[in-house]
Amino acid sequence: MLTFDEPIAMWTRTILLVRGHSKLRFWVGLVLAVSAVVFGVVGACVWEEDLTTDQRVYQLSTQLMCPVCDGQTLDQSQAQLSLDMQEVIRRKVEDGESNAEIREYFVDRYGEVVLASPNAGGFNLVVWVMPLVIFVGGALLVGNAFLNMRRQRRAGSESSVKGEAVDDVEATVDVDDSLGEYLERADREMTVAIGRREMTKGEDKG
Amino acid sequence: MDQIGTTAIWLGVAVSAYAVVASLVGARAGVGELVVSGRRAVYMALLVAFVGSAALIVAFLTNDFSIEYVANNSNIVMGRGYTLVAFYAANEGSLLYITLALALMASISVRLAPHRFSAAMPYTVAILAVVLAFLFGTMATLANPFETLSVVPPDGRGINPLLLHPGMYSHPPLIMSGLVGITIPFAFASGALISGEYGDDWVDIARIFAIVMWGILGIGMLLGAWWAYTILGWGGYWSWDPIENVAMMPWLVLTAFIHSIMVQRRRGMFRMWNIVLIGIAFVLAQLGMSINRGGSVVSVHSFAESSLGLLFLSFMVLSLVFAFGLFVWRYPRLRSERAIESFMSREASFLVNNFLLLVVTAITLWGVVYPLVSGLARDVDVSVSAPYFHRVNGPVLLLIVIVMGIGPLLPWRRTSTRSLKRWLMAPLGAAALTVIGLVAFGIWEFWAVLGFAAVVFALVAVLEEWWMGARARIVNMGEMPWVAWWRLINGNRPRHGGYIVHVAVLSVAIGVIGTQFFDQRYDAAIGLGESLVLDDYRIEYVDKRIDDRPDRLAQWARIDVYEIDPSDYAVEQAAADAIGKAGFTVVTEERPGDRLVGELDPSHEFFRNFNQVSVRSGIKTSPVEDLYVIPRDFLEDERVSLAVSINPLAMWLWIAGPIFLVGTVVALWPHPALERVARRRRSGERVATGEPAVALES
Ligand code: HEM
Ligand code: HEM
Numbered sequence: 061m062l063t064f065d066e067p068i069a070m071w072t073r074t075i076l077l078v079r080g081h082s083k084l085r086f087w088v089g090l091v092l093a094v095s096a097v098v099f100g101v102v103g104a105c106v107w108e109e110d111l112t113t114d115q116r117v118y119q120l121s122t123q124l125m126c127p128v129c130d131g132q133t134l135d136q137s138q139a140q141l142s143l144d145m146q147e148v149i150r151r152k153v154e155d156g157e158s159n160a161e162i163r164e165y166f167v168d169r170y171g172e173v174v175l176a177s178p179n180a181g182g183f184n185l186v187v188w189v190m191p192l193v194i195f196v197g198g199a200l201l202v203g204n205a206f207l208n209m210r211r212q213r214r215a216g217s218e219s220s221v222k223g224e225a226v227d228d229v230e231a232t233v234d235v236d237d238s239l240g241e242y243l244e245r246a247d248r249e250m251t252v253a254i255g256r257r258e259m260t261k262g263e264d265k266g
Numbered sequence: 267m268d269q270i271g272t273t274a275i276w277l278g279v280a281v282s283a284y285a286v287v288a289s290l291v292g293a294r295a296g297v298g299e300l301v302v303s304g305r306r307a308v309y310m311a312l313l314v315a316f317v318g319s320a321a322l323i324v325a326f327l328t329n330d331f332s333i334e335y336v337a338n339n340s341n342i343v344m345g346r347g348y349t350l351v352a353f354y355a356a357n358e359g360s361l362l363y364i365t366l367a368l369a370l371m372a373s374i375s376v377r378l379a380p381h382r383f384s385a386a387m388p389y390t391v392a393i394l395a396v397v398l399a400f401l402f403g404t405m406a407t408l409a410n411p412f413e414t415l416s417v418v419p420p421d422g423r424g425i426n427p428l429l430l431h432p433g434m435y436s437h438p439p440l441i442m443s444g445l446v447g448i449t450i451p452f453a454f455a456s457g458a459l460i461s462g463e464y465g466d467d468w469v470d471i472a473r474i475f476a477i478v479m480w481g482i483l484g485i486g487m488l489l490g491a492w493w494a495y496t497i498l499g500w501g502g503y504w505s506w507d508p509i510e511n512v513a514m515m516p517w518l519v520l521t522a523f524i525h526s527i528m529v530q531r532r533r534g535m536f537r538m539w540n541i542v543l544i545g546i547a548f549v550l551a552q553l554g555m556s557i558n559r560g561g562s563v564v565s566v567h568s569f570a571e572s573s574l575g576l577l578f579l580s581f582m583v584l585s586l587v588f589a590f591g592l593f594v595w596r597y598p599r600l601r602s603e604r605a606i607e608s609f610m611s612r613e614a615s616f617l618v619n620n621f622l623l624l625v626v627t628a629i630t631l632w633g634v635v636y637p638l639v640s641g642l643a644r645d646v647d648v649s650v651s652a653p654y655f656h657r658v659n660g661p662v663l664l665l666i667v668i669v670m671g672i673g674p675l676l677p678w679r680r681t682s683t684r685s686l687k688r689w690l691m692a693p694l695g696a697a698a699l700t701v702i703g704l705v706a707f708g709i710w711e712f713w714a715v716l717g718f719a720a721v722v723f724a725l726v727a728v729l730e731e732w733w734m735g736a737r738a739r740i741v742n743m744g745e746m747p748w749v750a751w752w753r754l755i756n757g758n759r760p761r762h763g764g765y766i767v768h769v770a771v772l773s774v775a776i777g778v779i780g781t782q783f784f785d786q787r788y789d790a791a792i793g794l795g796e797s798l799v800l801d802d803y804r805i806e807y808v809d810k811r812i813d814d815r816p817d818r819l820a821q822w823a824r825i826d827v828y829e830i831d832p833s834d835y836a837v838e839q840a841a842a843d844a845i846g847k848a849g850f851t852v853v854t855e856e857r858p859g860d861r862l863v864g865e866l867d868p869s870h871e872f873f874r875n876f877n878q879v880s881v882r883s884g885i886k887t888s889p890v891e892d893l894y895v896i897p898r899d900f901l902e903d904e905r906v907s908l909a910v911s912i913n914p915l916a917m918w919l920w921i922a923g924p925i926f927l928v929g930t931v932v933a934l935w936p937h938p939a940l941e942r943v944a945r946r947r948r949s950g951e952r953v954a955t956g957e958p959a960v961a962l963e964s
Binding site: 112113114115116118122123125131132133135136138143146153154171172173174175176177178183184186187188190191194195198199202205206 | 507617647845881899
């Protein structure tokens, strides 16, 4: 089965080596780790076994296309051929054949086009790997854009007064902030303010 | 009629071509009158599109079978209600409909465009008119709906039987309008870019039209899914068919767009990116029209098949080149003023949102084109269908739900880890409880549990926002909870409208998880007086009704649904289990535990002209699960072959519709004060703030 976590780990390490920023490193690492696990599990996941005959017939019928209907799987199609194919599947399941064997049987008869999703092997590996490439490539692009912006800003803020003290310190509204941004946060601030008032009230009483 | 129609189409070509030329020349040469007349030409295009459509509808209503298109899509016995809408049932007429829709929306948008946008308008009008000219031109030369027949047939062929459904009145018009309507935000963005004068102002207008089109497309897809659910007869609603994918892709990109323009509106960032996004959405919309019209990929429901696919594809490539060229040309003016300050800010969450939405789009696009790739690369046909998309898109969609929960908790610019942690407590706690609860109930499916937890997480995050905001009002101003919530929403409609839409997305997610992971299915043939038992339902075949008409043979199965006490059927169940059956058949006899809960009337119709079967499922729905019955066939020996499935939580897919609509309308409801502030802030003008130096997020 495919394991996807290798390239991700490599890429993660590369990014983390190239740029050092602890908090960001944590987040990027976390996101990539989560996606590695997610994809790893998905890649390795095989749905089968301990299902009843009916469930397996149904499962297989969602994985095979009806050869005479445009773009419908067997379970969706009302065509006679598709009903017949489901009977064949049932017999084979009862004969103890595995899902892979049954799929292979239909591929031999109708060609690869009968599979609702290509097998992950040979040239068709491309179709499975590409999503991962898209995901990781995109993540790298976004991470990079973000880091660039941040670097720019750091470089800029050294000369300006108002951009300082960004990190974990509690954020405050810059004096510079305009009404819009103020209003926009109003809901939440009010809550906080009230919370505080309630607290002080409590203290007064106590 | 055909002469009126054909004339209208040629006039349409002329006025839209004139609109292009007049606008461009007028703008370049600085002739105001020309610009104005170019704009009016768009209204003229609307007029002729209207006349053309009216002519076609009249031809349908009067059974004018001398027109080929009418003869192919209508007949005498057809219900009059359907003749009214049959004009967009196939390729030529749907082109006319699209043209009408675009002309209408273009006219409205041109009319409503604010005065301060006037320098960019000629270019916007020109772009709109180019697309109109393309559509009119295609009809005039290659796909004239008014083509006449030399021999007039006595009766027409009739409409495609699948289309005889109330969905015909809503899904096609909405989805076609939504797709073609993406031209409008694109035209405004490009117009601004070409004129070069409107740093950030175009986003206000583009936002409105983008959300309108996005809303129309979203509702259109949902209606299509519901249509598929009720008639295609497979109990499914979304099969990752190419036609479905090409509607979803531009919609996803628009979703990304309406988030990322918020950043430009508020903070002047992401300028390049927004242009890129609307360009991609536009190009993908054209891909959709191209695939719907032709040939290159197989689809269950493309009703406009024709040879126009390639033409639309070429137009798409042209648009791509145009959008890209424009971008490169204006690149220097698109730099952001500010940079992202913190990874934990709303800006950054939008970046992640955009990333995820585009990843789903790109993966989906890849899945759609891969059969072509495989065909070209090694001459082997392959199919890429639902199982593929479930695996590759599923995890990313899950991530989207999670991020959708976190994003709204982050304020603009930056936040402290501490306050984020505090805000995350309730959602995380609720998600953890969900996992525990599900596992306690014996639900172990990893992805489903994770999915439900993610949904609860995001839902509680939104509720927390609303609760905290409303509580502030309740405590402070002594308002009633409902009033407080309503005022809270009213205080910032774009935001809270968005949150309502998020809730709608969660509702869809619930339906998807329920139906994908927990559906049960059992097929069997039963005779009159027999019942089929699945889970805790007994489905009794009580009666059969036949209607033999000239155009079709329609048969109904009257079915009574009983809720049963499974222990009454323990013996049969054990026997079924032993041979691996999901359900079993019994001869009907009343058992005390059985309770009649519904009557269904599913039908199976065979259309002779089309040699095609159309089934209408019987659905007993509830918020917990749908019992879904399809008569697959009525057999010679008086038995009926039924496919029965239980689709848990399916109703939540449709509940999402009204929520989505409400949220979209709330977000769109004009909010002049907020908009003024946003504009002023962008133009650098300082707004007197009083003293906003309140400590935040302590
Ligand atoms: C998941 C469900 C569906 C999606 C996402 C979907 C999507 C689409 C798209 C993208 C178009 C083309 C719009 C254009 O060319 O501008 C379209 C058109 C249409 N759809 Fe659907 N569709 C769905 C289900 C259905 C079903 C079940 C039916 C009917 C049985 C149906 C009937 C039509 C019709 C009649 C048109 C207009 C055809 C034309 O262009 O002439 N759709 N839909
Ligand atoms: C991927 C994760 C997502 C995140 C982080 C996110 C975040 C947000 C936030 C924070 C807002 C409110 C902005 C404000 O303060 O006004 C918002 C608005 C909105 N969201 Fe989302 N969202 C996500 C996904 C989605 C999805 C999947 C949809 C719809 C299908 C959606 C539809 C909307 C809409 C319509 C608005 C209102 C836009 C406006 O009024 O201009 N969002 N989103």
